[in-house]
Amino acid sequence: MNLVSFLGAIEIGLVYGLVALGVYLSFRILNFPDLTVDGSFPLGAAVAATLIVSGVDPYLATLAAVVAGALAGLVTAVLNLRFGILHLLASILTMIALYSVNLRIMGRPNVALITEPTVLTPFEGLGLSGLYLKPLLGFVVVAIVAAMIAWFLITNYGLSMRATGANPRMARAQGIATARVTAVGMALSNAMVALGGALFAQMNGFADVTIGTGTIVVGLAAVIAGEAIFRVRGVVIAVVACLLGSILYRLAIALALNADVLGLKAADLNLVTAVLVALALILPGVRNPLKGLLTRGAKP
Structure with a gap:
């Protein structure tokens, strides 16, 4: 794998790190299986691209994309909480x-942005080529968002969301407005995904x-x-693990597609994805029985 492929994988891994944070918030924190992300990711790209082509400042266009993603998450939350539709179906x-x-x-x-100004444009005069500028900007954005989410989850409101x-029953008994908290969490989740879509575009x-x-x-x-790779203890470590997992996942795909021995092509991307996800699901289950056998063997 050459430098271009490596940095490209890092760039995409950082962008999809925002998606991973959104999925972590909905699936792990709220225990809300949410497939809205398949729509909110292109929604963020569509809103940002359309506004930029129309002459809107790229930063305002990106902010509008984030708001649009939040609204998409709220729609799913309302369908589930207000109208009682199963969360997955909603x-x-x-x-x-x-x-x-x-x-x-x-x-x-589709909308082309090749000749349009983007969030990268103000930094192009720094002398860095796009090959290095894109991963660097992606890292800065993702680091800021990850720090904000990690801080949010350890605040009182974040603790109520985790509860x-x-x-949910215990949380309601403690006076937490679970419906409102869920709606806010879903809005935040899809807002991050839409931000990823806007940056991707x-x-x-x-x-x-x-x-x-x-x-x-x-x-x-x-x-x-x-x-699976990192021992997750606490939300801060979990947030970091999501980002590193996204980067490692894209690197694994890049290595698989660039390995001549395997003979894989770009058309095999979905196959590689399925195999990697299956391995990530299987490995923790394989590790636990071995740990249990060792524990039992150590008992007198």
């Missing part, structure tokens, strides 16, 4: 609706209605890989 309904919404926003299947996901020079396909799998793979 997220699927929102995801399906967002496909048409994204087409409406862009007016066509809501762990035991600006770093790659296009927004496409199909870029969200399989986003939930990528996010889950990053979360599971991070938890």
Whole structure:
């Protein structure tokens, strides 16, 4: 794997690290299986790209994309909490609706940003090539978002959100408004995913209605890989593990696709993804029985 492929994998891994954080917040913290991310990721790209092409400042366009993602998460939360639709089905309904919404926003299947200003434009005069500038900017953005999420989860409101996901009945008994907390968590989750979509569009020079396909799998793979590789103790370590899991996941895919011995092609990306996710799920289960056997063997 050459330098271009390596830095490209780091760049994509950092962007999808935002998706991993969103998935961690919904799946792990709120215990809310959310497939909205397959729609909110391209939603962020669509909103940002359309506004930039229309002459809006890239930073304002990115902020609008974040707000749009938050609204998408709120729709899923309302369908579940207000109307009693099963959370998984509610997220699927929102995801399906967002496909048409994204087409409406862009007016066509894709929007090109190659000649348009982006969030990278103000930093291009620093003398760094795009090869290094994109991963560096991605790292700064992801580090700031990760620090904010880690701080939020250890605040009183963050603790109430964690309690809501762990035991809603107990949380309600303690006076926590679980419905409102869940709605806020879903909005935050999809806002981060939409931010990832907006950065993806600006770093790659296009927004496409199909870029969200399989986003939930990528996010889950990053979360599971991070938890499988690193011993997660506390939310701060869990947040870091999600980001590192996302980067390692993209590096593993890049290595697999660039290994001539394996003979894999770009068309095999979904196969490689499925295998990596399966291994991430299997490995923790393989480790635990061995640990149990050693523990039993040590007993007198």
